[in-house]
Amino acid sequence: MGERDDWINEKICKGTPIRGYDIHDVAGKPTEIKHVMVECPAGAKHDLYFQMPHKTEADNAAEKANIQTDPRTPEVNAVLAKLWSRWGYSSGSELRDALSADPAQAPRNFAWLLSFVNDGPTQVEVWRSIIKREPSDMEANVKLPQVLGGLFRWDEAIAAAEAAPLDKLTLADTRGAAQFKASSILTNECLALVYKGDMARAVEKCKRSLELGSKAGANLTLAKISYEQGNAKDALTYIQAAAQASHEFDTEFVFGLITDNKPGSSEAAEHWNASIKSQSGFSPSRLALEGRQMAPKEWMALERKFFRSNEARDLATCWHIYTELEMPDRAKRCLETANGLESGPGQAEQLRHLGETNPNEALKQLMAAIKSSGHPALARETAVLLHRAGRDDEAIRWLDPALRSDPGDPRSRELLASLAGSSQSPEAFLDAYRKKAGANSTPPWK
Numbered sequence: 302m303g304e305r306d307d308w309i310n311e312k313i314c315k316g317t318p319i320r321g322y323d324i325h326d327v328a329g330k331p332t333e334i335k336h337v338m339v340e341c342p343a344g345a346k347h348d349l350y351f352q353m354p355h356k357t358e359a360d361n362a363a364e365k366a367n368i369q370t371d372p373r374t375p376e377v378n379a380v381l382a383k384l385w386s387r388w389g390y391s392s393g394s395e396l397r398d399a400l401s402a403d404p405a406q407a408p409r410n411f412a413w414l415l416s417f418v419n420d421g422p423t424q425v426e427v428w429r430s431i432i433k434r435e436p437s438d439m440e441a442n443v444k445l446p447q448v449l450g451g452l453f454r455w456d457e458a459i460a461a462a463e464a465a466p467l468d469k470l471t472l473a474d475t476r477g478a479a480q481f482k483a484s485s486i487l488t489n490e491c492l493a494l495v496y497k498g499d500m501a502r503a504v505e506k507c508k509r510s511l512e513l514g515s516k517a518g519a520n521l522t523l524a525k526i527s528y529e530q531g532n533a534k535d536a537l538t539y540i541q542a543a544a545q546a547s548h549e550f551d552t553e554f555v556f557g558l559i560t561d562n563k564p565g566s567s568e569a570a571e572h573w574n575a576s577i578k579s580q581s582g583f584s585p586s587r588l589a590l591e592g593r594q595m596a597p598k599e600w601m602a603l604e605r606k607f608f609r610s611n612e613a614r615d616l617a618t619c620w621h622i623y624t625e626l627e628m629p630d631r632a633k634r635c636l637e638t639a640n641g642l643e644s645g646p647g648q649a650e651q652l653r654h655l656g657e658t659n660p661n662e663a664l665k666q667l668m669a670a671i672k673s674s675g676h677p678a679l680a681r682e683t684a685v686l687l688h689r690a691g692r693d694d695e696a697i698r699w700l701d702p703a704l705r706s707d708p709g710d711p712r713s714r715e716l717l718a719s720l721a722g723s724s725q726s727p728e729a730f731l732d733a734y735r736k737k738a739g740a741n742s743t744p745p746w747k
Contacts, residue, residue, distance in 0.1 A: 305351055313339060313341065314339065314342075317341045317342040319339060319472035323337070324337045324338075327350070333352055334351075336349070337350070337351060367385060368382060373657075374625040376625055380396065383417055384396070388414070393625070397627070400623075404427045404430060405430045407427055409427070409473075412424045412427040418622045420623075420631065421616070421638070422634050422635065423634075424448045425448055425452070429445060436466060437469045438473055439470040439473070439482075440481050442461075442465040442466075442470055443485045445461045446458040446465075447485070449461060450493050451612055455497050459497070462490035462493070468483075470483050484510045484513035484518075484519070485510075487510035487513065488518035494506060500526055503522070507522050507523045508523070516543075517543050520542040520543035520546070521539070521543040521551065521552050523539040524536050524543060524555055525555055528601070529597050529601045530597075531597065540552070540555055540559050544556055550577070550583045550586065551576070551583070553572045554573065554585055557569040557589060558600055560572065561589075573587075577590075577709070581709060582709040584707050584709035588603070588708065610707070612642055613647070614646045616647075617636065617647045619632075620633075620635040620651075621654055624654060636651075645678050645679060646676070646678050648670055648678075649678035652670070652682055663686060664683065664687070667683045667686070677702065678703070680702055680744070681699075684700035684716055698738075698745045700713060700716055700717060700720070701735065704717065704731065
């Protein structure tokens with residue numbers, strides 16, 4: 302990817318500012334064939350086609366052989382497996398050195414690296430420092446409100462979007478992502494305003510984003526607003542437009558909700574299944590398929606709660622990674638941010654870490670903690686330790702309520718598959734347990 306973009310900068314743009322950059326698959330061609338549209342300078346668009354290198358299983362195995370895994374640091378091992386092919390870090394010490402950079406002075410690729418360890422708070426520092434040095438940097442102006450929004454710092458996200466000089470933005474480096482546009486800033490601001498409850502201004506920003514070329518993001522947010530407000534006609538128009546540009550999991554989820562009122566139609570289920578295929582951990586689509594009935598406002602509130610919980614879980618993992626890397630200050634900030642979003646994921650991650658070296662003590666603390674909170678992450682980690690101890694009959698009793706609350710949670714799904722074994726599907730195993738236990742079975746901590 303670096304060689305391709307270096308070639309574009311040198312041969313096509315010849316040092317002129319890049320105002321637009323899009324990369325797509327080519328219909329009817331292998332996925333290695335990519336269509337790149339570059340706009341440099343403003344108004345001059347270039348359509349380019351590249352064949353990307355294809356990696357074999359042997360290539361992947363050779364790459365993994367270069368990684369120095371440590372049984373004491375499972376989370377760091379997982380990060381290294383993702384980083385090796387493009388970043389070349391092969392050990393925890395190399396990763397720690399790279400992550401120790403000063404965010405106030407670091408280049409943009411440091412923010413990219415931070416995304417692999419779910420460190421949103423430090424990413425904010427990097428993007429702010431880049432904007433301070435170069436106010437017209439497009440990527441930084443897009444990413445800052447996006448990352449702030451991901452951390453649910455909505456007022457700051459709105460302020461960052463308002464401060465962006467939309468008519469002066471230029472793309473300084475194409476390696477960071479496939480698509481950065483001024484319209485993305487307005488889409489992020491629109492979303493922030495939705496979370497703040499200012500729907501009138503949100504609609505205004507999203508429509509302005511559409512005028513600047515947004516296709517998926519702004520239309521999806523407008524569909525959600527219309528659906529929540531009971532405007533079925535507009536909701537359908539917007540979600541159809543969003544689906545033409547993207548089939549992301551949340552687009553399919555909302556499409557299913559909007560079409561769910563058609564008598565005898567299986568269209569809603571098709572959309573929800575497509576959502577799960579795109580993102581298996583998206584619990585709202587799983588709950589919809591299970592037959593959960595809620596009003597539009599309740600569905601949208603559930604989706605927002607899911608995103609908040611997911612961010613808290615990612616930040617808890619950030620704490621775990623930094624703890625293994627022996628970077629306590631970064632670990633502390635990730636944990637505090639996670640706890641500020643939701644109580645439960647951070648504590649569950651801490652006890653998960655304790656369970657790696659002292660499972661009996663971790664199990665004791667988990668069972669005590671869940672009595673006061675009942676958080677599904679605590680139930681899941683209890684089930685994990687029971688499974689490791691060979692107490693599978695107890696493990697499924699603890700896992701079941703976690704899955705009822707958050708049926709898409711990746712770790713819960715992984716444990717369910719392990720409990721089911723190879724003789725039956727995870728879903729069949731869970732259905733059989735629930736039929737035997739009864740619909741109104743009481744969680745084991747109550």
